[in-house]
Amino acid sequence: MPKDRTHNFEPLTPLKFLQRSATVFGDRVAVVDGNRRWTYRELLDRSARQAGLLRSVGVAPGDRVAVLAPNTHLMVEAHFGVPFAGAVLVTLNTRLDPRELARILDHAECSVLLCDPDFAATAEQAFASTDADIQLVVADQGYEALLARSVPWMELPDDEDAVLSLNYTSGTTGAPKGVMYQHRGAYLQSLAVNSHFGITASSVYLWTLPMFHCNGWCLPWAVTAAGGTHICLPAVRPREVWAAVDEYRVTHLCAAPTVLSSLCADPAAHTIDDRTLSVAVGGAPPAPALISRATDLGIAITHLYGLTETYGPLAICDWRREWDELDRDEQAVLRARQGVGNVIAEQIRVVDESGADVPSDGRTVGEVAVRGNNVMLGYYRDEAATAEAIPDGWFRTGDLAVMHPDNYLQIRDRAKDIIISGGENISSVEVESALAAHPDVLEAAVIALPHDHWGERPVAVVTPVAGATVNSDEIRAWLRGSLAGFKIPDSVVAVDELPKTASGKIRKKELREDWASLGAG
Amino acid sequence: MPKDRTHNFEPLTPLKFLQRSATVFGDRVAVVDGNRRWTYRELLDRSARQAGLLRSVGVAPGDRVAVLAPNTHLMVEAHFGVPFAGAVLVTLNTRLDPRELARILDHAECSVLLCDPDFAATAEQAFASTDADIQLVVADQGYEALLARSVPWMELPDDEDAVLSLNYTSGTTGAPKGVMYQHRGAYLQSLAVNSHFGITASSVYLWTLPMFHCNGWCLPWAVTAAGGTHICLPAVRPREVWAAVDEYRVTHLCAAPTVLSSLCADPAAHTIDDRTLSVAVGGAPPAPALISRATDLGIAITHLYGLTETYGPLAICDWRREWDELDRDEQAVLRARQGVGNVIAEQIRVVDESGADVPSDGRTVGEVAVRGNNVMLGYYRDEAATAEAIPDGWFRTGDLAVMHPDNYLQIRDRAKDIIISGGENISSVEVESALAAHPDVLEAAVIALPHDHWGERPVAVVTPVAGATVNSDEIRAWLRGSLAGFKIPDSVVAVDELPKTASGKIRKKELREDWASLGAG
Incomplete structure (x- = not known):
């Protein structure tokens, strides 16, 4: 160059x-966190001071700096402050146990851990599991005093391909891997996200999606780019989400289907009629029934699909005006598809094991493969895993999908979530969608259990809507209206709560272990 | 890299x-031109065949290919077809005379001129003024036959910094200069434009802004990026604009204030109440009175400021929710400012003659200076002009402005449009805004005429609203309510039409020549 x-x-x-934004929207509220709020000018100042503080404790360019915090102002600031110091941001999943945290701190060779006061004890426990020499900086009153004395530091990368952050995958399977994001990719993805979500200078974004997950789909940067307002919410409880939506006149939030489902089912749920509340739904396909329920509340859903390795949202199912004339059921089916590559992500394929495209027939299942500026550089210090994931210049997502004739992508399952029963493939997603349409079912997970005769058989684990009782036989009979007989779960079990990852994905591995005894044959 | x-x-x-878009929106209507329409799949096919045709007539990578056409489908196609051939797109202003066109064809050393049938005679006349060996390709029935037989060609640049197009400045002063756009800059500007204008897959964009002007502010690429629909309109007449707005349910268009003013004043004007019609207004500051009139019709105005050298829109005055509570006059004043750098254009300054920032006090006038990915590479084959325009790494726009304390930019004037009367500077823009608020005035241009005593004095040339009569003394008396005495024009002259450039800027030089005899003293 x-x-x-x-x-x-x-x-x-x-x-x-x-x-x-600090220049042109200097006096706008950038961040709200409880009773505190900071303008864009203040956010820049605090971030630059955080960078100065990190430099003063010895952080050098290229060092990894970890952050352990829920969705507080500290996390927004760290998305700028750590890279302003020239360092690489490593956000840690707050739900990991100290031993898991220590493994990541060791693997990333972090020199500093910046943490929320509520997690100081966890951090100390993590340090007990590592021999590494890591400095702990707790963002307490003392930190505020240090910040006030700190000399602002703003280092911008000379090279747009420099590494910006490491995102350790939430790891529903296997060992955590550190996904490397670059400045260029995060910049472009931020513009794409704003364009598809419709985030503007008038937007108010509520932080329900954890910022430690894929850097919050790049939204700490994207909302800042637009000059919108970040509303921090350390814990996601439906009543508090609704309270925040009303108090701050929230216009945008992101939610896994499980989160959206809880929101829609909560007693505090109510119709938004004085503005549009746009909810970007990812992490798993929302059932058409959920889309309908949300639409009734005046929520506009944008369904998307992405991975940590693709800076979050890769494919987006934007509303198309050709769909205006369809009836609501048809609309819901079209909207439940994962959609098309976002505006910077035009290279998405569904390939067979040889790496050739499967037919775009809406039926032939293959693996989603992508390349482009929105694909990670690779896994940090893991050349073998990187080479395995990117065997031929195309990153393999591990997700199984069909390509429809209109080139819309539809995920069938993670490879491990396909249930093979008597030689027939059963998509757990399809069965879950059918279950979610039942009036008594709030959330559903369908898992494969071993079966002597069929090899595997589907079993459903569901949570009921408030006040309802789930009757396995009744639901199984009801499913015959929408599913082939071999796809109907052998039993439908009700639980109070489904185990989930930080990003709201249901932990099916855990369910399979818990419910293995149900396997019949 | x-x-x-x-x-x-x-x-x-x-x-x-x-x-x-051809992949993911293949069957959507991409382009409507009269009774014809093409899907995105067809637009890609036609563009690739245009590229194949150009290659078959000998166009080599890096060649310049000129296009002379109004806003027809040929222009949309050429924005992709010419670069698909590996060539550089040179769009020609259809209002230039043959001799001016020949100068540009010579300067750009074009190898091919692709032209609309209506301009074939003009092209032949231009060829008569040049010795260069340029092939003429007329987009008539024969061209359609050639296209059908052509082998599609799609060459993508290896280098994102490669030159994509040359835009010869419309030249209200001096010699035309060929502004070089690059692939990277056009890509980023397209994303920025979509983000600020709110262009999505559901948008219907009406082509009123000439595509030959700054490559239509990058909108041939931006609307295509979003998967919206291009509605071509070869000539901009208010009644036909309104007819197209209604027929195609247009959601977006761009307009110089003069164009918007004609639209609002036309008998066909009516309130849009079933959707938002967003109008991006640039080229000159819209008077607050015009903003009010447009708002009454349900038109949402985004005011912007840009130059050919900055890929069109550089600063944008997005609506801010803090302004919701203000009264309409206050809103109009804030909206009439040029705003803040667009999301990819954060480096905008107002500098004095030494290149130092003027105070951000809303009063001190300096020259707008910019740098960033949205600044041209330079002027083609004109190192002297490039060096003069970019003396120190900052491009000087030639526009005089103040920076407000909130870092909003407000253009005062082109340097040559400042009127210096008795040592006092008079902003012609300010006087024009005041005039436009008068109920009888449709458009106003204020020019400096020589004056024996004062040096210069302002004179106003206006067009009346339909049915009204302009009385110079009455208007001058009325202006005393809003302007200092020395700023009030010595006379207000009514004309049927103001002379304008292709982009809708009033040709003040021409007015000064026409009205020089009014100079009194």
């Missing part, structure tokens, strides 16, 4: 978004 | 937008 083109070449970095 | 990063590095080019 010719370096003399200073007038028209600038490295793409999301750090520029904060600098711009 | 490491070339082995094929999985996650792709050159940024707006050509990718069409490839994506």
Whole structure:
């Protein structure tokens, strides 16, 4: 890149978004966290001081700095402050136990751990499991005093391909891997996310999606780019979400279907009629019934699909005006598809084991393969895993899908979630969608249990809607209206709560272990 | 750039937008032109065949290919077809005379001129003024036959910094200069434009802004990126604009204030109440009175400011929710400002002659200086002009502005439009805004005429609203309510029409020549 083109070449970095917003929206509220609020000018100042503080304790360019915090102002600030220090941001899943945290701190060779006061004890326990020399910085009153004395530091990358952050995958299977994001990819993905979600200077974004998950789908940078307002919410409880939605006149939030389902079912749920509440739904396909329920409340759903390895949202199912004329059931079916590559992500394929495209017939299942500026650089310090995931220049997502004739992607399952019964493939997603349409069912997970005759058989674990009772036989009979006989679960078991990952994905491995005894044959 | 990063590095080019939309929105209507319409799949096919045709007549990578056409489907196709051939797109202003066109064809050393049948005679006349060997390709029935037989060709740039197009400045002063756009800049600007204008897959964009002007502010690429629909309109007449707005349920269009003013004043004007019609207004500051009139019709105005050298829109005055509570006059004043750098354009300054920032006090006038990915590479084959325009790594726009304390930019005038009367600076924009608020005035241009005593004095040339009569003395008396005495024009002259450039800017130079005899003293 010719370096003399200073007038028209600038490295793409999301750090520029904060600098711009602090200049042009200096007095706007950037972050609300409980009773505290900071303007964009203050957010820039605090982030730059955080960077200065990190430098003063010895952080050098390229160092990894970990952050352990729920969705508080500290997390928003760290998305700018850590890279302003020239360091690589490593956000930690707050639901991991100290031993798991220690493994990540060791693997990433972090020099500093910045943590929320509520997690200081957890951090100390994690340190007990590692021999590494890691400095702990607790964001308490003492931190505030240090920040006030700190000299602001703002280092921008010379190279837009420099590593910006590591995102350790939430790991429903296997060992955690550190996904490397780059400044260029995060910049472009932020613009794409804003464009598809419709986030503007007038938007109020509620933080329900954990920022430690895929850097919150790049939204710490994207909302800042637009000059919208971040509303922090440390814990996601439906009543508090609704209270925040009303108090701050929230316009946007993200939710896994399980989160959206709880929101819609909560007694505090009510119709939003003075604005549009846009909810980006990802992590798993929302059942058509859930889409209908949300629509009744005046919630506009954008369904999307993505992975940690693709900076979050990869494919988006934007509303299309051709669908206006369809009836609601047809609309729900179309909207439940994962959609099409977002505006910067045009290279999405569904491939067979040889890496060739499967027919775009809506039936032939293959693996989703992608490449482009929105694909991770690779797994940090794991060349073998990187080479395995990217065997031929195309990243394999591990997700099984069909490509429809209109080139819309529809995920069938994670490879491990396909149930093979008597040689027939059963999509657990399809069965879950059918179950979610039942009036008594709030959430459903369908798992494969071993079966002597059929090899595997589906079993459903569901949570009932408030006040309802789940009757296995009644539901199984009801399912015959929408599913082939071999797809109907052998039993439908009700539980109070489904085990979930931080990003709201149901932990099916755990369910399979818990319910193995149900296997009949 | 490491070339082995094929999985996650792709050159940024707006050509990718069409490839994506043809894949994911293949059967959507991409272009409507009169009774004809083409889907995105067809637009890609026609563009690729245009590229194949150009290659077959000898166009080589890096060649310049000129296009002379109004806002027809040919222009949309050429924005993809010419670069697909590996060539550089040179769009020609259809209002230039043959001699001016020949100068540009010569300067750009074009090898082919692709032209609309209606301009074939003009093209032949232009060829008569040049010795260059340029092939003429007329887009008539014969062209359609050639296209049908052509082999599709899609060449994507290896280097995102490659030159994509040349835009010869409309030249209200001086010699035309060929502004070089690059693939990277056009890609980023397209994303920014969509984000600020709110263009999505559901948008219907009406082509009133000429595509030959700054590549239509990058909208041929941006609307295509979103998967919206292009509605071509070869000539901009208010009644036909309104007819198209209704027939196609247009959601977006761009307009110079003069165009918007004609639209609002036309008998066909009516309130849009079943959707939002968003109008991006640039080229000159819209008067607060015009903003009010448009708002009454249900039109949402986004005011912006840009230049050919900045890929069109550089600063945007997005609506801010803090302004909701203000009264309409206050809102109009805030909205009439040029705003803040768009999301990819954060480096905008107002500088004095030494290149230092003027105070951000809303009063001190300086020159707008910018740099960033949205600034041209330079002027084609004109190193002297490039060096003069970019003396120190910052491009000087030639526009005089103040920076407000909130870092909003407000243009005062082109340097040459400041009127210096008795040592006092008079902003012609300010006087024009005051005039536009008068109920009898449709459009106003204020020019400086020589004056023996004062040096210069302002004179106003206005067009009356339909049915009204302009009385110079009455208007001058009325202006005393809003302007200092020395700013009130010595006379107010009514004309049927103001002379304008292709982009809707009033040709003040021409007015000054026409009205020089009014100068008194």
